[in-house]
Every structure is written in C-alpha cells, then in structure tokens.
Amino acid sequence: MRKVRGMRWYMIGLVTLGTILCYLTRNTIAAAAPTLETELHISTQQYSYIIAAFSACYTVAQPITGFIVDTLGTKIGYGIFAALWGIFAICASFTGGWGGLAVARGLGGFCESAMIPSGLKASTEWFPAKERSIAVGYFNVGSSIGAVFAPPIVVWAIMYKSWRLAFVIVGLLSVAWVILWIFAYFHPTKQKHLSDEEKEYIFSGQPKSVKHEKVHILELISQKKFWGIALPRFLAEPAWGTFNAWIPLFMSITYGFNLKQIAIFAWMPMVFADFGCILGGYMPVFFQKVFKVNLIVSRKMVVGLGALLMIGPGLIGVFGNPYVAIALLCIGGFAHQSLSGALITLSSDVFDPSEVATANGFTGMAAWTASTLFALVVGALCEVIGFSPLFALLSIFDIIGAIILFSLLKSSDAVTENTENNVVTAKLATENQ
Template structure:
C-alpha cells in the first residue's frame, strides 16, 4: 500500500477513467461480436444490420451535446450520469427482439456513450501538463481497445452459459458499479482533497496560460469558425470508419467470408484490438521522441498521424489475402495504425482549446468521426452483398492519407 501512495494522483485518476473506456467499448462491441448469432436467430438482413450500426452512430453524432453538458456541469456529476445512462441502456439490450428494437436501443446507447471521448479530453486537459497529455490520452484510449478485446470471449462465454443476452447484462451491471466508484473518488484538481500542493503546482506549471479556463460557457458558433476545429474534425471523419469496421463488421466478415465459427471468432477477433492497444502507446512515443529532438508539439502530433496513415495503407490488402490468418495480420496492422493516428489527433483538442471548451470541441470532432462511421456503415450494409468487402478495405487504406494532408493544412501552431 505504501507503493500505491507514491503514485501521483493524476495517474490514479486516469487509471480509473480507463475502466470507463473498457466498459464503454465493451458495451458497444458486444453487438458486433454477437452479430452472426443474433442475425441468424432474429432473421436480420445485412441491410437491416447496417441500420442498426448506423443508429448507434446517429446517437453518437450528438457528441457535441454531451461535451457541452460535461463542460457545463463538470465531470464528477455529468459523467456519472452518462455512465449510468449507457449502463441501463446496455441492460435493456437483453430484453429486445427484432432489428427495429435493436436500432432504437443502439441510437440511445450512442447518445450516452458519446460522452466518453469528450470526458477523456476534458480530464486530460484539467489534470495533466502539456508534455504528459499524449501519454495520458494514449493510456485512456487503451481502455477502448481492451473493451473490444474482452467482447469476443465474453460473448462466447455468454452463449455457452446462457445466451448472447447475458453478455449485455454483465456489461451493464459492471458499468453501474463503476459509476458509483467515479462519483465517490473523482473531483477537479482545484477541489480534490487528496491532491498535494507539489503535484498541483506541477500540473499548473506545465499547462499553457492561453488554455486557462474562462468564466463563460463555450460558444458553439465561435468554435465552428475556428479552422483548428475543422483541422482535427475532418481527419477524424476519414479515420474513424476503420474502428467501425473492426468493431461492428469484422466478426461478420470473418464468419461469412473467411468461414470462422463463433469459437474461432472468439479466438482471433480480439487480436486487432490488442494491436490497437500498442498503437495507443506508439503514437505518444513517437510524439515524445520528436519533442526530445526539438520538434514542436503540434508538428510532432501531425508527424505521428502521418506515420499512422502510411501504415494504414496495409488495410487495403485485407480482401486480397488468400490466407485467413494473413487477413487477420493485416487487420492487426490496421488496428495498430488507426490508434497510432487516432490518439494523436484526438489529443490535439486538449492542445488547441481552452479548459472550458475542450470537451465541447472534442465532441464536435467526435461528431465528424462518427458521421464517417455512419456513412460507411450504411454504404457497407447496402452494398456488401453485391460488391463484397474488398472495395471497402481499399477505401479504408487510403482515406487517412487525405486526413494527414488536411491536418497539415488547416491546423495552425499556437503562437
């Protein structure tokens, strides 16, 4: 216990938040892993499944509302409310039948779960000096990948024990327990009773004066007029469909194209998310490496994004792989590359926007990212039975190169 007391409080806070990200992405990933079983049992078509996944993205499109809510009421109360909401909605998945019922619940789940990334960016902005934000952002995004890692074995266990419905019950129940822990243990640095003076000074000394919180509430219209917002939002529009493919469509692809059964899906479908975990750490490591060589923070993040975009081109060859395990390897490369670039651009919200507007800005960038997933999912659902998955993998392999160009063109380095 003495060793634990020496861990800086800010790292214990971010570790607690990792739990929320694990639960968040576990809850949203169960549907994709269980899709082969649910679609067969419920008689749901690929097009209808496209609307189910699209409904989730429609809900997440309201991420700016979640961000504004968190900026207005704070993380302790606001995020507790959001986690309770998504946990209850997750529990309700165990009671529904038919694609329309799933679509309705997925829309509500997307609305509640859309709070996670804005909350994470607000947490990083408030609790960490600038040089630690990349690592802190990478650590909490590991939770997203681990949530997806845990989904395949959870679904397999649930199906063998009872049914796929049990997986939703477990994820919802764990979320309710976590919400209680968050409410009891979280507060802002200014109010946290366990934060020592030395650590408080360390946090304050490493934060930019230009990003200090202001008294007024964030202005949506002012944020929309800033090219920095578009500079991080448009690359996310192009990048996030990869995560949608891995989370919602990869199990179906493995089952229908590669001939995997549920046991094989449970054995292999988590590997791209494990690779994504490594990407969450690789992106910040690249940024830290460049900063040690006197590269500006914003430029370092842009170079990390660009490196991830170059690696993402391997995704274009998934459909051409003759060996299913070769396809898995390329999907792993895609997960690694995506999180390398994703954590870099997501963290830029805390580098560019003031403390009282960072969650709103992150939510607006998240809106763009989830709009990309929505459009991609609907196109995939409507066309996959006619053209197959190959063209979509090629598209995913190339979009991030355009995102890198946009990031270098629109984002301005703060003076």
C-alpha cells in the first residue's frame, strides 16, 4: 500500500472543504436577504426571526450533535449531519414566506451545529497538540471562504433564474461532499496510506486519553475551565453572527447599496476573516517562540489581541464613509476569526480527547445562545438606532470576554502532560510535515 507524505494535511483539507460548504449554505440566506425582502415581502424584523430560528436550533443542537459525534465517531457522525444540512438547504428553495424559511433554516441550523465539534475532533485525532491551532485555523478558514463565495453565487442565481436556485446549488454541493467524506476520511489508526513515521509523530504529540467511560455531562459543565471558555465564546459569537447574517442588509439599509454593489463588497470582510483563521493558527507558535510562554498562555494572547482589534468595527459610527466602514469590518473579520480559532482550540487543550466534541458542543451552545439573542436585538433596533451602536457593543463584548478568559483559565488546566513539549517553532512543524 502506497504511503502518502503529510496525510494529516489532506485530512484537514477535507474537513476544510466541508466547512466551506457549510458556511456557503449558511450565508446564502444573508446574500439573498435584500431580494427576499422584496419578492416575499419579508420585513427586516421577520428576517431577524429567520436568523434567530437558525441560531436557536444551532444553539440547542450543539451539545446534542457533539455528543452524537463523540458516540458514533467523526466519520459517521459528521457525514450524517452534513447530508441533512444539504437536504434542508434544498428544502428552503420550496418555501413561500418567512415562516417556511425559518423552519427550513432552523432544521439546517440543527444539523450544521455538528460542523465545529466534528472539525475539532478530526483535528484532535490527526494532529499533535503543538500543531492543533494551525489545523483548526485551516479548517476554520472554510467559514470565511464559504461566506466569500455566497454573494457572487446568489447574485448569479438571481440573475440567471431566481434566489431558489442558489439554495439548490449549495444543498447539492454539500450532499456531494458527504460522498467524498465517507470514502476518504479515516481515523489515523485505520488510514492505510498513513506512514509509520507520521503516525508516530501524530500520536507522540497527543495527550493520552485518561477517560474510557461515557462522558459525564454534569461533571463536564461544572468545571471552572469550561466556563473559562464558554463565557468568552458567549460574548464573542454575536460578532460573527452579525457579520454572516447582516452585512448585506447593513450595506443596503445604511448606504443604499444595490445587489451588484453588495456582490462586490460584502465578501471583503470574509477574506480578511480567512487571514485571521490562518494567521491566528500560527500566532500561538510565534508567541511561544518569542515570549517563551506555554501553550495555554499563547492561545490567551491570541484572544487578547483579537479583542483589541475588534475595537475597529466598534468605530464605524465615527465615520460616514461606506468604504471606511467596509475597511473596519475587514479588521473585525480578521480579529474575530483569530480569537475564535484560539477559543475553539482551547477545548482540545483542556479537555480529554474522549469528551472534546461534547465540551465544544456545550461551549458552542453558550456562543450561539448569545448569537440568537443578538440577532433579535439587531432586527428590532437596526432601523431605530442604526447599526453603529450595535457594532460598538460587539467590541465591548469581546474585551470583556478576553478578561474573563485570562481570569478563569489557568495553564494547569491543560491535559497535555508535558507543556514543555508544546513549545514549538515553525521550523519543527515544517520538518515533520
């Protein structure tokens, strides 16, 4: 059997493709929002109900889907939920009003909630702890890439036929990916093309699982380290929910952008979010090397830096120029995805491998609870007070979240036995690829 060098990077590439398609499905509704308001006579507040339905189902489902993925395994669990979110995206194309869209997107949100826990679990399976933030950064970049492609695809579908075609396209793409996933993804212990050298490199850098019994949920969520991640994610996620669901309408309502202008500019913050995902994955390596800090502290430093940069979009109200606003949103996209990747990766650093998807599901539940509530706030207030005060609130939330993280999460919470082994350089990571 031929061995493939760097097999772990092919596996994370497959996960990244799934993330791209998940977020392509998720952002189709946002890109189509101005057209939906016109053709289906949906008000801005009713649109917020559609977003809140998605977020609420996503919120409730995260611990459920995380537990199912831990139980069934990454391959089967993720495959099932990805197939279902593709089917529900297609179902959205048959709806005739905001209520039908809310139901279809709500069901899609339930299934899409498996994406982050599954991606994190795959990263935990395929990467040593010292490379995990890089792996998470690469698969998380798919969230922004999907958001980048959504506006052009939706605009093309509308001009070619209708907004309904866009939902059919993204749904079919997700179903096609599931077929590839089932045939291509395997745990490292079952991957026949994985070389012995790479397998040793992967497993020698992973903490040994010390738990073999079922995950005890009450014990899990009662730990201080859980809340040290859950509360910052609760405060950070409204920013990403706003960026994904409201930027097209923000441009339309605030600056009078038409459909073509939205297609030209709405993807730009997501490109910078891509940079945040990738560079955010390498930042812990850089901070460990330069400042001689351990793994947990390096992740916390990334969150702190991201929170400071999130002040950028908070200043949108100071400027009246739409292009300055877009530039500040680009800074916000970079900031959020860099800190978000660090927060997500921390779950794999401080929880046992056997419970990491469940832990991430519950911290994700906290995050999306806030995102759901904030979507309703935006829908109720954006036409009353404007978007600027709401962006300012997002900046404040992230700063408070960083303070909580530094206060509650300690270096001793890491499950990795020898933190000195986690001080890596880019050279070492490259040599072992």
